[in-house]
Amino acid sequence: MSQRDPSHVFDNPTSKDEPRVILHVDMDCFYAACERLRHPELEGESIVVGMGYQEGETSGVVATASYEARDHGVNSTDPVEVAVEQLPPVSFNPDTEPAGHYFPVDMDYYKSVSSDVKEILHDEGETVREVSVDEAYLDASECVDWNEVEEYAATLKQRIEDEVGIVASIGVAPNMSAAKVASDHDKPDGLCIVRPGGVQEFFAPLDLEEVHEIGPETAKELRELGIETAGDLAEANLDLLRERYGKRGEKIYRYARGEDAREVTLSDPPKSFLRDSAFDDPTDDVERQREQIKTLAHGVAQRAQEHGAMYQTIGIKVVTPPFDISRRSDSLSGPVDDPDLVERAALELLEEFQGQEIRKIGVFVRNLDYSDQEQADLGSWGSKSEGAEKSSDTTDKSQTSETEVETQSSLTDF
DNA sequence: TCTGGGGTCCTAGGACCC
DNA sequence: TCTGGGGTCCTAGGACCC
Numbered sequence: 001m002s003q004r005d006p007s008h009v010f011d012n013p014t015s016k017d018e019p020r021v022i023l024h025v026d027m028d029c030f031y032a033a034c035e036r037l038r039h040p041e042l043e044g045e046s047i048v049v050g051m052g053y054q055e056g057e058t059s060g061v062v063a064t065a066s067y068e069a070r071d072h073g074v075n076s077t078d079p080v081e082v083a084v085e086q087l088p089p090v091s092f093n094p095d096t097e098p099a100g101h102y103f104p105v106d107m108d109y110y111k112s113v114s115s116d117v118k119e120i121l122h123d124e125g126e127t128v129r130e131v132s133v134d135e136a137y138l139d140a141s142e143c144v145d146w147n148e149v150e151e152y153a154a155t156l157k158q159r160i161e162d163e164v165g166i167v168a169s170i171g172v173a174p175n176m177s178a179a180k181v182a183s184d185h186d187k188p189d190g191l192c193i194v195r196p197g198g199v200q201e202f203f204a205p206l207d208l209e210e211v212h213e214i215g216p217e218t219a220k221e222l223r224e225l226g227i228e229t230a231g232d233l234a235e236a237n238l239d240l241l242r243e244r245y246g247k248r249g250e251k252i253y254r255y256a257r258g259e260d261a262r263e264v265t266l267s268d269p270p271k272s273f274l275r276d277s278a279f280d281d282p283t284d285d286v287e288r289q290r291e292q293i294k295t296l297a298h299g300v301a302q303r304a305q306e307h308g309a310m311y312q313t314i315g316i317k318v319v320t321p322p323f324d325i326s327r328r329s330d331s332l333s334g335p336v337d338d339p340d341l342v343e344r345a346a347l348e349l350l351e352e353f354q355g356q357e358i359r360k361i362g363v364f365v366r367n368l369d370y371s372d373q374e375q376a377d378l379g380s381w382g383s384k385s386e387g388a389e390k391s392s393d394t395t396d397k398s399q400t401s402e403t404e405v406e407t408q409s410s411l412t413d414f
Numbered sequence: 415t416c417t418g419g420g421g422t423c424c425t426a427g428g429a430c431c432c
Numbered sequence: 433t434c435t436g437g438g439g440t441c442c443t444a445g446g447a448c449c450c
Contacts, residue, residue, distance in 0.1 A: 051418045061418050075415090082415060105419090132421085132450050213423095215448050247424065248447085276419060313442090323417060327444060360418085 199258030204231030276362025
């Protein structure tokens with residue numbers, strides 16, 4: 001874009017006559033495909049990858065099920081306990097039929113496979129936005145014409161299969177939202193092209209949930225208003241949608257009409273980090289809760305460190321039965337990198353939940369800072385600390401260590 | 415089927431400042 | 433002492449995505 005003719009400098013780059021060529025690349029059953037990649041003997045077999053699952057146990061939920069496993073009734077987010085009833089693990093009894101091969105999630109490995117794929121994408125496209133480990137957008141407007149799109153996308157798909165060994169579904173459209181829906185449309189092993197003139201027609205018959213950013217809640221509400229399909233939504237009253245859903249109302253309206261002006265940009269650095277984990281059973285045991293918090297606090301601090309991020313806000317997420325999510329957080333006067341402080345702060349925030357049964361617990365940091373400026377003075381930590389010292393906390397950074405000692409005691413005294 | 419471990423954005427309301 | 437209108441920052445919760 002920097003090469004544009006200077007006389008066009010006042011043009012809106014998104015409203016140029018030439019429709020953009022946007023691809024959405026989505027790997028099929030990615031975790032299962034990765035396991036198959038390193039276990040080629042499992043070709044054609046049912047594979048289930050479980051989060052929180054451990055060999056020989058039935059804890060956790062299904063992260064990904066291969067299509068063979070889906071044919072036996074195993075789906076994403078099913079508890080492993082339920083999945084094994086449909087499809088017993090081979091390890092339980094090698095003679096049962098049908099049977100599935102169960103694996104715990106191995107993110108490091110999946111990330112390494114993913115980066116091989118992303119390398120090809122960067123090689124083929126101009127701008128690549130990596131959305132998650134198994135998904136990315138490409139803007140190919142400058143390197144391909146709409147009448148060569150099919151060949152371009154097919155080549156990309158083939159390269160991924162040949163060079164990495166896994167199958168991706170690709171959607172091509174003049175904007176991101178349509179490309180995303182298209183990649184899903186012919187899964188698995190899909191290649192779906194929605195040409196500039198055909199976007200509205202493509203969207204009209206779709207189910208509400210297929211529109212980006214419409215989940216079960218919104219879909220239910222919309223149906224109560226008599227809106228059943230994307231086509232209905234495209235013709236709904238925009239003012240009413242705005243009134244009811246704010247900015248999102250307009251977004252889903254535009255998406256349903258096949259309109260999306262977002263540009264494909266490089267991914268932003270993370271804005272928050274979270275480590276959370278569920279108890280096997282909800283527990284009100286304070287010691288267990290505190291131990292969990294300590295582990296998670298150091299885990300999240302380490303993750304921030306690995307990303308070179310300092311944090312200004314520390315918080316906890318608490319899930320109590322049936323599934324009520326609460327968050328509590330506190331902010332500092334400036335960004336820090338201090339795992340022990342994360343632990344102390346998280347433990348203090350946990351006190352509010354004393355005596356309550358907790359099903360799941362997490363520690364997060366937010367308000368990230370990726371520059372390596374000096375750590376902020378810690379003296380003003382916590383909105384609950386007495387206001388008296390507040391006036392002294394902006395002055396001299398050389399006093400940090402002294403102030404930190406004070407802070408430490410104020411955090412443990414309650 | 416009650417629910418794993420990550421993330422994002424938006425909104426509402428309170429505190430505080432001028 | 434009572435008061436208006438506006439801005440900014442922060443927290444908490446909801447909904448969504450993978």
